[in-house]
Amino acid sequence: MLIIVKLGSNLIQTKEGHIDLAFLSRLAWEVKSLRSKGVKVLIVSSGAVLCGVKKLGLSERPKEISLKQAVAGVGQAYLMHLYDMVFSNYGLQVGQALLTADLFKDRHRFENAKSALESMLSLGIVPVVNENDTVAISELLFGDNDFLAVHTAHMLGANLLVIYSTAGGLLDEEGKVVPCVERVEDVLGFVKGINSEFGTGGMLSKITATRIAVSLGIPVVITGKEDSLLEILEGRSKGTYFKPSAKPLRERKKVIAMLEEARGALVIDEGAYRAIKQGKSLLPAGVLGVQGAFSEGDTVVLYDEKGFLVGKGRVNFSSEEVKKVIRKRSEEVKRILKKKQEEVIHADNLVVF
DSSP: OEEEEEEOGGGGBOTTSSBOHHHHHHHHHHHHHHHHTTOEEEEEEOOHHHHHHHHHTOSSOOOSHHHHHHHHHHHHHHHHHHHHHHHHTTTOEEEEEEEOGGGGGOHHHHHHHHHHHHHHHHTTEEEEEEEOTTTOOHHHHTTTTHHHHHHHHHHHTOSEEEEEOTTOSOBOTTSOBOOEESOGGGGGGGOOOOOOSSOSOHHHHHHHHHHHHHHTTOOEEEEOTTSOHHHHHTTOOSSEEEOOOSSOOOHHHHHHHHTSOEEEEEEEOHHHHHHHHTTOOBOGGGEEEEESOOOTTOEEEEEOTTSOEEEEEEOSSOHHHHHHHTTOOHHHHHHHHTOSOOOSBOGGGEEEO
16 A cells, blocks of 8 residues: 655644654654554655745745745755654654656656656655756746645556645535545635645645546545544544545546646636536636637646636647637537537546545
């Protein structure tokens, strides 16, 4: 069994702003206990910028991307030093793996990274994965490694993804943790996208990442750092458990969802979302807007009217063509574009999260 554990920047510091060595120590003890039960753990850890700020004695997180990258270069070394120091006390060896988003868009590089991480796990090493902030900017801008954790879980066929959050789980309108979620779309009204001081994800990022994970058949727990991995595996989490989809994506659609780079985005209305959830194609009549420039055959992501990521697929039309037929009916589409196709994205090439 393999568990992916994702830690955001604000999880590795105390309320006073110090590195939370007590939490890292408890995590190490739990990883050791799980290993004795035959459970492997991989950690996806943010914190390079945070640790760089601490190490350099800066008063605040830098705002310029180039400065963030420089600070992350210092902080990543310090972050791994902390993991090595704490986990070594429990007889555990950690290994660093710095990944970038484009790795998951290239099958050859994807397989190489997969083999390297599987080798680490087979040798009893605890991999600590982070995005390479010194050369990549996606985590610095959005996501705080939530999506990297999902990609890693998919890559390695993980049995569970645990995302630690300062919120302690998904909170309902009364501020109470929702214990179990069967369908993510039923709880989107509870989601607020507020970013933290050193993190960049917020609950919106976590729920969006969770939505992708459960569609792949991977269960997810979003919880607070007071929770125990041992109790989570026993079904006694203090956080929110998200059930995996009863009908996970087929392998062909997993490639679209996880490996193909999105060249643009489409905003669709509620009627179109209901239709594609029922297995239908996306038609121009349900498209509200076009973002970015893309060509016929490119992959795009789909957002609903509230800004939630709801799907991904290969388009039959270019961005300019889609703009010409937004809200148009089938016969108008064929006449305007002089094509036999009427679907913006055919159901066979469409992934719905």
